[in-house]
Amino acid sequence: MTAVPDIEFRAVTKRYGAVTAVSGIDLAIPPSAFVALLGPSGCGKTTCLRMIGGFEQPSEGHVLIRGRDMAGTPPYRRPVNMVFQQYALFPHLDVEDNISYGLRQARPRLTSREISLKAVEALAMVQLAGYGRRKIHELSGGQQQRVALARALVNKPAVLLLDEPLAALDKKLRTDMQIELQNLQREIGITFVLVTHDQEEALSMSDFVCVMNGGRIVQLGQPSEIYDEPADLFVADFVGKTNLLSGKVAGLSGDRVDVALADGTVISARKRVPLSRGEAVSVSLRPESLSLTAPGSGSLQGIVRNRIFLGSTAEYAIEVQGIGSLLAKADHLIGQGNLFKPGEPVAIGFAAGAPLAFPTSKNNGTNQREDHHVEIVS
Amino acid sequence: MPAGTEAAFSMRGNLLRRNLLTALLLAPATLWLVVFLVLPFVAIAIFSVGERAPEGGYQAALTFAQYANLPARATAFWNTMVLAPAGALACLLVAYPVAYYLALRAPQRWRLILLALIVIPFWTSLLMRTYAWMYILGGRGIPALLAYVGIEDLRLINTSGAVLLGIVYGYLPLMILPIYVSLERLDRRLLEASADLGATPVSTFLGVTLRLSLPGVMTGFSLVMILLLGEYLIPTLLGGGKVFFIGNALVDLFLQSRNWPFGSAIAITLVAVSVVVLIVANRISTRLSGARRVDLI
Numbered sequence: 001m002t003a004v005p006d007i008e009f010r011a012v013t014k015r016y017g018a019v020t021a022v023s024g025i026d027l028a029i030p031p032s033a034f035v036a037l038l039g040p041s042g043c044g045k046t047t048c049l050r051m052i053g054g055f056e057q058p059s060e061g062h063v064l065i066r067g068r069d070m071a072g073t074p075p076y077r078r079p080v081n082m083v084f085q086q087y088a089l090f091p092h093l094d095v096e097d098n099i100s101y102g103l104r105q106a107r108p109r110l111t112s113r114e115i116s117l118k119a120v121e122a123l124a125m126v127q128l129a130g131y132g133r134r135k136i137h138e139l140s141g142g143q144q145q146r147v148a149l150a151r152a153l154v155n156k157p158a159v160l161l162l163d164e165p166l167a168a169l170d171k172k173l174r175t176d177m178q179i180e181l182q183n184l185q186r187e188i189g190i191t192f193v194l195v196t197h198d199q200e201e202a203l204s205m206s207d208f209v210c211v212m213n214g215g216r217i218v219q220l221g222q223p224s225e226i227y228d229e230p231a232d233l234f235v236a237d238f239v240g241k242t243n244l245l246s247g248k249v250a251g252l253s254g255d256r257v258d259v260a261l262a263d264g265t266v267i268s269a270r271k272r273v274p275l276s277r278g279e280a281v282s283v284s285l286r287p288e289s290l291s292l293t294a295p296g297s298g299s300l301q302g303i304v305r306n307r308i309f310l311g312s313t314a315e316y317a318i319e320v321q322g323i324g325s326l327l328a329k330a331d332h333l334i335g336q337g338n339l340f341k342p343g344e345p346v347a348i349g350f351a352a353g354a355p356l357a358f359p360t361s362k363n364n365g366t367n368q369r370e371d372h373h374v375e376i377v378s
Numbered sequence: 379m380p381a382g383t384e385a386a387f388s389m390r391g392n393l394l395r396r397n398l399l400t401a402l403l404l405a406p407a408t409l410w411l412v413v414f415l416v417l418p419f420v421a422i423a424i425f426s427v428g429e430r431a432p433e434g435g436y437q438a439a440l441t442f443a444q445y446a447n448l449p450a451r452a453t454a455f456w457n458t459m460v461l462a463p464a465g466a467l468a469c470l471l472v473a474y475p476v477a478y479y480l481a482l483r484a485p486q487r488w489r490l491i492l493l494a495l496i497v498i499p500f501w502t503s504l505l506m507r508t509y510a511w512m513y514i515l516g517g518r519g520i521p522a523l524l525a526y527v528g529i530e531d532l533r534l535i536n537t538s539g540a541v542l543l544g545i546v547y548g549y550l551p552l553m554i555l556p557i558y559v560s561l562e563r564l565d566r567r568l569l570e571a572s573a574d575l576g577a578t579p580v581s582t583f584l585g586v587t588l589r590l591s592l593p594g595v596m597t598g599f600s601l602v603m604i605l606l607l608g609e610y611l612i613p614t615l616l617g618g619g620k621v622f623f624i625g626n627a628l629v630d631l632f633l634q635s636r637n638w639p640f641g642s643a644i645a646i647t648l649v650a651v652s653v654v655v656l657i658v659a660n661r662i663s664t665r666l667s668g669a670r671r672v673d674l675i
Contacts, residue, residue, distance in 0.1 A: 055570055075573040082574045088567035092589050101585075102575035155575065 004067040006031050006159050006191040007052055012061035014047050014215075021047045023215040024061070029159075029193065029208075034185045036194045036202035039212035040238065048212075049161050049195045054078045066158055076105070081152035082161040086168060087144050089136045095147050096132035099123065102155040122154035125184075142173045149181075153188065160185075162194040166201060178205050199239045203227065211235050231272065233358040236284040243290075243326045245283040246360060249275050257357050259283050263322025267299060269355035280360045287329035289354035292316065292340060298347030302326065304340045314339055318346060419649075425642035434636025444643035451644060454627040457613070459651075461538065461623070462606035465545035466553075466599050472546055473553035473598065478587075480554075481561035493558070496551050504548055508615045511547065515540050515616065536618030544612040549605065553598040560594025561587070596663035603659075604652050624648055 005028040014022040022044040029035050037045040050056040051063050054075035063070045065079060081102070089098050100119040103110055110118075123129050126146035136144065145165065152160055165181075166174045182205055185192045196202050202209045203223040211219045211226060211234075219231035230236035237244065250266055251258035257271045259281055269283050295301060302320040309332070316328045328348065332339070340346055426444055431437040448455070480492055499507065513519050515534040524532055534540055564587065572582040610625030617623075624644060631641035 053570075053574060055573075075570070076576045076578055080574075082571075084567050084571055084574075086567070088565065088571040090568060090571070090586065101572070101577070105576035105578075105581060151575070 003031060005029055005064075006033070006066055007193065008062075008064040008067075009048070009051075010062045010064065012048075012051065012058045012063060014044070014051065014056060015059045020215055022051075022058075025215075025217055027210065027217060027220070029191060032189050032191060033208055034182070034192045034194070034206045035208045035210060036196055036206035037210050037212060038196055038199060038202040038239070039218075041197055043212040044215040045195045045197075045212050046163060049082075049163055049193060052078075052080060052159070052193065053082050053161055054080075079158040080161055081155050081157040082163060083145075083148045083152050083165045085163045085165070087148035089144055089147055089151070091136050093136070094132065095128070095134045095136065095139070096120075096123070098136065098147055099132075099151045099154055101151065106155075118154055122150040125153070126150045141168055141170075142177070145169065145177060149184070153184070157190065159191045159193060162192060164196055165194070166196075167198070174201070181205060203239070209239075211239065213238075229272070230284070230356065233282055233284070233360070236356065236358065241287050241327060241329075243285045243287065245285065245323060245326075247281060247283060249277050249279045249281055249357075252277065257281070259355075259357055261323055263320070265300060265323075267355055268352065269357040270353060271357045273359060275357065275359060281357045282360045284356045284358065285326070285350060285354060287315065287327040289350050290326065290328040290330075291349045292318075292328055292330055292346045293349060295345040295347050298349035300326075300348040302346055302348060304342050304344045304346055307340065307342055309339070316340060316346075318348065320348070422642045422645050425638050426646045428639045428642075430637045430639050434638075436638040439639075444639045445647070447640060448643065448647060451624070451627045454622045454624050457538075457621055458607060458609075458624045461541060461545070461613075461621070462603055462609070465542055465549070465606050466603040468542060468546045469549050469553040469602050470595065470599055473550055473557055474595070476550075477554050477557035477561055477591075477594075481558050481564070482587075496554055500551060505611060508544055508548065508612055511540075511544055512615050515543070535616060536620050538617070538621050540616040541613050541621045544616040545606060545609070548612060549602045552605070553602050556597040556601065557591060557594040560591040560597075564590055593663050596659045600656055600659040603655055607648055607652055607655075 007027070007029040009025045009027040012022060012025045013020065021042075025044075025048065037048055039045045047056060051058055052065070052070075054070065054073060054077075057071075070078060090101065093101065096116070096119050099122050100115045103115045103118055120129070120132065123132055126149050128143060128146050128150070131139070131143070131147075136147070139147065145168075148165075162181075166177055169177060178201065181192070181194075192206075194202070194206060203226070206223065208220065209223050209226045210217055211231075213234050219226060219235050221229075226235065226239055230239060233244070236242050245259075245261055247259040247261040247267075249257055250260040252275065255270060257269055257275055258266050259269050260266050261283075267283065275281060291298070300320050300323070302318040304316050305319045305325065306317040308315040308317075312332055313329055314332050316330070318326045318328055320326055326348065425436050427440055427442065429437045429439040429441060429443070476496075480489060484492055512535065515521075517535075519534075521532045521534060524530075568586050568590070569582055572586045573579075577585060608625050609623055610629060613621050613623040613626055628641055628644060628648075631637045631644065
């Protein structure tokens with residue numbers, strides 16, 4: 001693919017005194033992508049976003065926007081706009097003046113007619129037509145969110161940056177906004193870069209998820225890839241719920257590995273990195289990949305401790321002797337009444353492809369990847 | 379008795395007790411204000427429509443002659459009305475960059491120390507400090523130094539300029555602090571948002587920083603302005619009887635010529651001017667900073 005990436009990081013490192021926030025990141029984001037930077041707090045995702053916006057300068061390396069090196073370019077000369085956490089709307093201006101703030105800075109100057117036309121258009125785009133003369137403090141959180149979106153998008157940026165945009169909204173509103181953001185991105189067709197610590201948000205909205213930890217990119221891929229084929233133990237644990245079973249490598253064959261669990265049970269798992277015999281490993285098993293059956297048939301035997309009924313599904317905490325508590329998720333089929341009760345013995349089974357073995361290491365394996373250069377191929 | 383009624387009764391009891399407590403807590407301050415502010419003010423208002431007794435003081439009457447006589451102190455009014463706003467403005471121009479530096483540029487660990495340095499001069503009486511300026515500006519101060527380099531016969535003391543300098547020096551902290559507070563409270567992300575939307579540092583300053591610090595500016599300005607309207611010390615010491623303020627006129631009328639009614643009329647006029655200044659300042663600041671109200675009075 002020869003298209004110039006919208007955003008490119010070349011060996012970018014950012015240090016604050018002795019602390020390294022971002023360490024040697026290479027990343028290329030193609031045009032018209034919805035990319036989420038996902039990671040726990042302090043992983044460097046916000047620093048990356050702020051380096052694109054121009055609020056931080058890389059200590060080493062280069063940030064390019066549409067092929068242009070941004071070194072020394074201040075935020076007000078960059079073709080990107082940001083939706084800030086908590087929105088940062090101007091309290092002394094009304095909704096329309098907030099939205100037209102960027103338009104008023106444009107040189108050559110726009111006529112006031114053009115400005116107000118564009119502002120009204122932007123308001124309609126975020127479904128706030130008629131709210132132009134409202135004060136900011138008269139708006140609800142969701143409405144403020146929309147104003148912040150309109151204020152950024154009205155400038156027709158090459159890339160829209162979103163810093164935890166939904167964190168301040170309640171759950172219902174968040175889901176609505178997720179859908180709306182997705183639609184907006186498709187309609188406008190520009191690149192969205194979203195920073196979030198919420199893995200559900202990252203998975204549900206974006207075309208690509210870039211999982212970060214300790215200032216590095218741990219994995220980059222489509223949401224389903226990240227979930228199904230986590231690159232390491234950190235990703236497996238951070239993205240979605242999973243059961244981690246510790247054990248030792250008992251045998252190797254091709255891309256599969258036999259793992260002896262703490263209670264002596266040997267299970268076969270897939271591996272993504274080279275492992276050696278006797279090495280301590282953790283096996284990741286997603287709760288929904290576990291199937292519960294009557295005792296005696298499955299790979300592991302346990303006793304139901306808790307049942308959390310969630311309507312369409314039910315979650316079970318199952319105590320397995322010698323291994324610990326496992327979380328299992330089962331679809332609830334109406335009328336079948338196949339719910340297990342607390343105290344009941346059950347057998348746990350799983351598909352052969354479900355278990356994934358990772359080396360157990362203190363740093364969660366994040367520093368083991370040799371190639372930090374990741375490119376999205378779309 | 380239904381439970382609800384009982385609850386209502388006990389709530390009423392609580393309310394009564396709360397009101398009583400509020401009244402008790404407010405009583406000392408209220409008493410103080412009535413005895414030392416309201417009553418004197420009423421007395422002055424009554425004096426101002428009276429007549430001067432032959433031997434000085436006050437004699438009951440109902441006349442507006444004292445107010446009609448106000449132009450007799452036109453110079454003092456003029457000086458005050460020019461130098462008070464000019465002084466407040468000069469204070470503002472010096473104070474804003476200092477407050478801006480303190481709130482937005484100074485390293486965090488230096489901030490408190492620098493703020494303390496600004497406030498410390500307040501621990502010495504203004505009288506002492508103004509005396510010091512008398513010597514600095516007087517014949518043996520700066521003019522003597524300038525004489526060495528050939529600039530002779532420069533008079534600094536007893537001029538409007540000296541009074542202005544004294545005013546800026548004396549009232550600077552009162553201007554810096556409210557501006558500092560409003561800049562300190564400023565959400566830094568608004569500045570980033572402004573830059574993000576394409577505003578140069580200058581337009582960000584004018585469109586966001588200055589705009590949102592205006593309540594502090596107006597508070598500082600009206601505070602200094604009102605104190606200056608009643609200023610007496612600085613014009614006396616640094617203006618040397620040549621630059622007469624209303625404050626000086628009042629001292630003269632009450633203590634020297636014992637014309638209480640005329641003094642009272644001037645005092646009432648001064649209060650009226652102060653109130654107008656406050657209201658106008660409050661209006662402007664409310665208008666400019668959006669919906670936020672600024673509580674000055």
